[in-house]
Structures are given as structure tokens and as C-alpha cells.
Amino acid sequence: MLSDNQQSGSPARWVPTLYFAEGLPFYTVSLMALIFYQRIGVSNEVIVLTTSLLAIPWSLKPLWSPFLEMYKTRKFFVVCFEFIAGLSLGLLALCLPLPGYFRYSIALLSIMGFCSSSHDIVADGLYIASLNAKQQSAYAGWQGGFFNVARFFSQGGLIILAGFLEARLPILRAWMIIFGSLGLILVLLGLCHARVLPTGGEDRRSGDLTEIARTYWDVVVRFFQKPNIILLLTFIFLYRAGEGQLVKIGPLFLKAARQDHGLGLSTAQFGTIYGTLGTAAFIAGTVLGGYFTSWLGLKRAIIPLIIIMNLPNAAYVYLSTALPANSALIATTLGVEMFGYGFGFVGVILLMMQEIAPGKYQAAHYAFANSLMNLGLIIPGAASGYIQKWIGYQKFFVWVLIAAVPALMMARFIPIGGADAEPQATPPKAFAEGET
Numbered sequence: 001m002l003s004d005n006q007q008s009g010s011p012a013r014w015v016p017t018l019y020f021a022e023g024l025p026f027y028t029v030s031l032m033a034l035i036f037y038q039r040i041g042v043s044n045e046v047i048v049l050t051t052s053l054l055a056i057p058w059s060l061k062p063l064w065s066p067f068l069e070m071y072k073t074r075k076f077f078v079v080c081f082e083f084i085a086g087l088s089l090g091l092l093a094l095c096l097p098l099p100g101y102f103r104y105s106i107a108l109l110s111i112m113g114f115c116s117s118s119h120d121i122v123a124d125g126l127y128i129a130s131l132n133a134k135q136q137s138a139y140a141g142w143q144g145g146f147f148n149v150a151r152f153f154s155q156g157g158l159i160i161l162a163g164f165l166e167a168r169l170p171i172l173r174a175w176m177i178i179f180g181s182l183g184l185i186l187v188l189l190g191l192c193h194a195r196v197l198p199t200g201g202e203d204r205r206s207g208d209l210t211e212i213a214r215t216y217w218d219v220v221v222r223f224f225q226k227p228n229i230i231l232l233l234t235f236i237f238l239y240r241a242g243e244g245q246l247v248k249i250g251p252l253f254l255k256a257a258r259q260d261h262g263l264g265l266s267t268a269q270f271g272t273i274y275g276t277l278g279t280a281a282f283i284a285g286t287v288l289g290g291y292f293t294s295w296l297g298l299k300r301a302i303i304p305l306i307i308i309m310n311l312p313n314a315a316y317v318y319l320s321t322a323l324p325a326n327s328a329l330i331a332t333t334l335g336v337e338m339f340g341y342g343f344g345f346v347g348v349i350l351l352m353m354q355e356i357a358p359g360k361y362q363a364a365h366y367a368f369a370n371s372l373m374n375l376g377l378i379i380p381g382a383a384s385g386y387i388q389k390w391i392g393y394q395k396f397f398v399w400v401l402i403a404a405v406p407a408l409m410m411a412r413f414i415p416i417g418g419a420d421a422e423p424q425a426t427p428p429k430a431f432a433e434g435e436t
Contacts, residue, residue: 023150309344
């Protein structure tokens with residue numbers, strides 16, 4: 001009998017589109033919604049709080065991830081969540097002309113966030129279940145690469161398109177086209193995946209609530225029985241505390257008017273510099289960060305990774321002080337910051353993969369750890385708008401540098417496998433602002 005993977009053909013047929021579909025909704029919530037709300041005149045503190053709360057499903061997904069392991073196939077859930085997320089974005093586009101579009105947008109983006117975070121669980125599970133260890137390593141680059149293609153497409157291409165449309169149409173109509181296009185793309189990806197995806201395992205049916213509860217409890221108990229788990233989780237929570245604030249306020253600073261002490265970039269300029277060139281620098285950082293960690297081993301690399309991730313945040317201190325108008329200088333400065341972000345981000349991903357995920361419930365436990373990492377973005381991020389309003393952009397970016405100190409201090413005491421232990425293959429997709 002043919003294996004699941006053999007029946008679906010080469011992983012090259014579905015791994016790229018699967019992780020492109022995983023990235024689109026995430027970047028819609030993490031950045032595109034932020035820029036949309038800024039363009040319609042919502043205040044920074046409301047924007048930051050709203051988009052941070054919209055990211056909560058990525059941190060709460062451990063509550064329902066075990067249930068996705070018990071019913072139907074992973075393919076069924078992947079296709080289902082892509083359809084619902086696409087329809088939610090389509091409805092969002094249709095709601096923008098209505099008087100209450102702000103609250104409708106929050107409700108529909110919340111639905112899409114739930115679908116996207118759930119899609120992450122089953123997509124990663126399908127990847128693990130359908131590929132052997134050699135294939136998983138071989139396609140790890142595809143996995144991360146096409147997740148970042150979604151970042152290029154959304155934060156770069158679509159933001160640039162939004163700027164082009166804003167110059168010719170009312171703002172709300174321009175963003176109707178953007179959100180409607182995203183919804184259509186996700187629906188088309190769902191149709192494609194209904195044909196090409198492997199099932200990711202046998203059809204699973206579990207009707208015994210006692211068995212469900214017992215399995216769920218076993219997942220939780222085994223997670224907290226892992227060695228040094230509380231210390232590791234605390235470290236993971238703190239690892240991105242500075243970046244969690246910067247990714248919310250940084251784009252708003254770049255778009256804020258110069259009379260408000262921002263750089264005053266247009267939507268198209270922002271898409272080109274931050275979404276395209278910045279993303280390229282981030283990807284280069286993740287690739288080199290992976291090789292760097294492979295060379296040193298995670299134990300010896302962890303402190304340099306934290307330093308390289310956070311020290312370039314001083315780029316924003318410079319930008320908020322000098323307020324340069326030269327686009328090339330701004331792009332270079334942001335490129336340095338984004339490169340450092342990508343370089344250091346590898347550390348927390350590998351820490352979760354190598355120190356927390358291994359065991360009976362690998363996918364669920366990785367999701368647990370990843371969700372806590374997301375809380376390390378959401379909680380500081382939710383407060384960052386109020387901090388920035390209180391102390392201003394320049395002092396805020398200094399505060400971001402200080403916020404990295406606790407993780408740096410903890411790194412000296414974190415128990416990680418021996419310095420010469422062989423690292424795992426390249427980490428899975430890099431979630432720039434958090435997730436999976």
C-alpha cells in the first residue's frame with residue numbers, strides 16, 4: 001500500500017503553499033491590521049492594544065490543540081480553517097463601508113486569528129506526520145522560506161499596493177480591495193490543498209469524553225514534568241520582551257507624521273523599506289543565525305544570539321533622534337535592526353525544539369512553548385502604546401533596549417544540553433512577530 005506521502009506526490013507540491021497559507025493570516029493581523037488602523041486615524045495606544053489582543057489565539061491554542069489531534073484528519077482541518085479565514089477576510093472587506101466597520105473588523109479578524117492559529121497546529125502536525133526525518137530536514141528551508149514569502153507578499157507587495165490605491169481611491173475602498181484579495185487567495189489555497197495535501201494520518205474519531213479528558217490531562221501533565229520547565233518557560237517569555245514592544249511601535253513611528261516626531265513615510269515607502277528590504281534582511285539573519293548556532297551549539301550561542309538580536313534596536317534610537325529624511329539611510333538602518341532580529345530569533349526557536357518539544361506529544365508541547373513565547377510579545381506589546389504615549393518615541397526606544405536585559409542575565413543560568421551536543425536541523429519557519 002502506498003504511504004500517505006507517496007499518494008500525494010512530492011512534498012514540493014504542497015509544502016510551499018501550505019506555509020504560504022500559514023503566513024498570510026499571521027502577517028495580516030501582526031502588521032497589515034496595524035497599518036490599516038493607523039491609516040483610518042486610530043490612536044497608537046488603541047491600535048497597539050487591539051492588535052495585541054487579536055494575537056491572543058496564537059497563545060491560547062494549547063487549550064484546543066489536543067482536540068485537533070483526536071478528530072478527522074489534519075488535511076480536513078487545514079482546508080476548513082483556510083476556507084473560514086478567507087471568508088472572514090472577504091466579509092471584512094464588505095463591512096468597511098458600514099458605519100460600525102471598526103468593531104466588525106475586530107470581530108472578523110478575531111475569527112481569522114482563531115482559524116490561523118489552529119491552522120498552524122494542524123499544518124505543523126501534517127508536516128511532521130507526512131514526512132520522515134530526512135524529508136523534514138530537507139524541506140525545513142522550504143517551510144521557513146515560503147512562510148517568509150508570505151511576509152514579502154503581505155508586508156511588502158500588498159502594503160505597496162495599498163499605498164498605490166490610497167493615492168487614487170478613498171482609504172476604506174483601497175483597503176477593501178486589499179482585504180478582499182487576501183480572502184480570495186486563502187479560499188483558492190484551500191481549494192488547492194483539498195486536492196494536493198496528504199491526509200496527515202488516519203481519520204481519527206474519538207467520541208469518549210472521558211478518554212478525551214484523560215488524553216488532554218496527560219498532555220498537560222507531561223509538559224510540566226519536563227526538566228527545568230518553569231525556568232525554561234520564564235526565559236522564553238522574557239526572550240522577546242524588547243522586540244515585542246518594538247514590532248508594535250516601530251511601524252507606527254515610521255508612518256507617524258514628522259510634526260508628531262515620526263519619520264512620515266508614505267504607505268508605499270513603508271511597504272518598500274520595512275516590508276520588502278527589511279524582510280530580506282530578516283531572512284538573511286535567520287539563515288546566518290542558524291549556521292552560527294549550528295557551528296557553536298545552542299548552549300554557547302545563546303548569549304551572543306540575545307545580544308545580536310537586541311543591540312541593533314539602537315537603530316530606532318538613532319532614527320528617533322536624528323529623524324533622517326534620506327530613504328537609503330533609513331532602509332540601511334532598519335536593515336541592520338531586522339537582520340539582528342532574525343539572527344537572534346533562531347535561538348528561541350531551537351530552544352523550544354531541542355529542550356521542550358521532544359517527547360510523546362511533540363507537536364502539542366511545541367505549541368505550548370510557542371504560545372508562551374507569544375505571550376512574551378502580547379503582554380509587553382499591549383502595554384507599549386501607553387508607554388510610548390507617556391515617554392515619547394525617543395525614550396521609548398531606549399526603554400526597549402533596557403527590556404532585553406533580564407533575558408540576557410538569565411541566559412547564563414539556563415540549562416541547555418552540553419555545549420558539544422549536535423544541534424537539530426534548521427529550525428522551522430521563523431515567525432517574525434510570534435507564532436507557531
